[in-house]
Amino acid sequence: MGRYREMEVFDAVAQTGSLAAGARLLGLSTATVMRMIAGLEARLQTTLLLRGPRGIGLSIAGEAFATSSRQILQEIAEADRSAAGLHAYPAGQLTISVPLLMAHQVFAPIALDYLRAFPDVRLVAQDHEDVPHLLEDGIDVALVVGHLPDSSDFAVPVGTVKAVVCAAPDYLARHGRPQTPDDLKTHLIISSGAPSDWRFLHQGAPRSVRLTPRLTCSTRSGAIRAATLGLGLTRCMSFEAHQELQSGKLEAVLEDFAAPGLPVGLIYREGRRAAARVRTFLDFAVPHLRAHPALRG
Structure with a gap:
């Protein structure tokens, strides 16, 4: 001074x-x-x-x-x-990073309600697959899935999600419902390009089943869409097919063999010193996310 x-x-x-x-x-x-x-x-x-x-x-x-x-x-x-x-006062640009299909299935309605409540905030939404670097990527708040690495970021838990195996009801009516992970070897498998080793939990012990996909899609949304058309079984995170599961277009199978759920949280920087647009977004979004059925895995 x-x-x-x-x-x-x-x-x-x-x-x-x-x-x-x-x-x-x-x-x-x-x-x-x-x-x-x-x-x-x-x-x-x-x-x-x-x-x-x-x-x-x-x-x-x-x-x-x-x-x-x-x-x-x-x-x-x-x-x-x-x-x-x-x-x-909350104003200016708020940059949010959200997992790709989380933006459509969960985040969009919450974001629109927030913008109606705070008209002076401009929202920029980005998609991500891995945990983003807030400072380097210029991100104010990120919605992330999975256990977070140690960092200086602040985190607020909002729910859990899990991996699900699902198929259309008409596919299950034609081909039967698998009772164990090994039964998948006789079914039509839809992959999204991810590893074809599907992991499960059986009697408290992890196990995996290696499968040969009948159809491989370039995106997870493409694989989910193919499953709704009755082309086979696909594996995705519960939030990624939430609407399809809720509407009955898809049904989950092998739920007794599901691996433990993964935490979902909002991460941000600066804690109580964060700008008003960040703090008001957290105050607004956290209870909405915690109440969302897609995050109750």
Whole structure:
């Protein structure tokens, strides 16, 4: 703060053209202003003020320092105003990162309700597959699935999801419902390009079944769509096929062999110091997410 105060005092003197006038502007004594200017010149080892019978003027170095000081003081004032506004009222751009199919199945209605409640916030939604890097990627809040690595980010748990094996009712009527993971070897399998080893939990022990897909899709949504058309069984996360499972277009099988669920959470930076748009979004979204049936795995 000492150097900030020196710049403030020098700027007042430079603008008023007088030590006494600068002191009155800042509510200081003239002696205090003179002492601070002398200390500033001694620290910089240069003369900033030229004193003469007609008052004071600026040396070449003083003019350059005055210009730089005024710019710095203006930037600090603007930063203070900006920070105060950001933390007092939700406004500006809020960047959210969401798992690809979570955006459609879960997040979109919550985001729209938030925007209606806070009309001065602009929302930018990004899709992700892996846990994003908030600072490097310019993200304010991310909805993530899975156990989080140790980091400086803050996290709020909102639910759990699990892997499900599902198929259309007409497919199950034609081909039968698998009773054990090994039964999958006799069924038509739809893959989304993920590994064809499907993992399960049997009598408390993990096990996997290697399968040969009849159909491989480039996206998880494509595989889910193919399953609704009765083309076979597919495996996905519960939230990814939530609407299809709720509507009856798909039915889950082998639920007694499901692996343990994965946690879902919102991560963000800065904690209580976060901007108002971040804090209001968390306050708004957390109870909605916790109440969503797709996150009750």
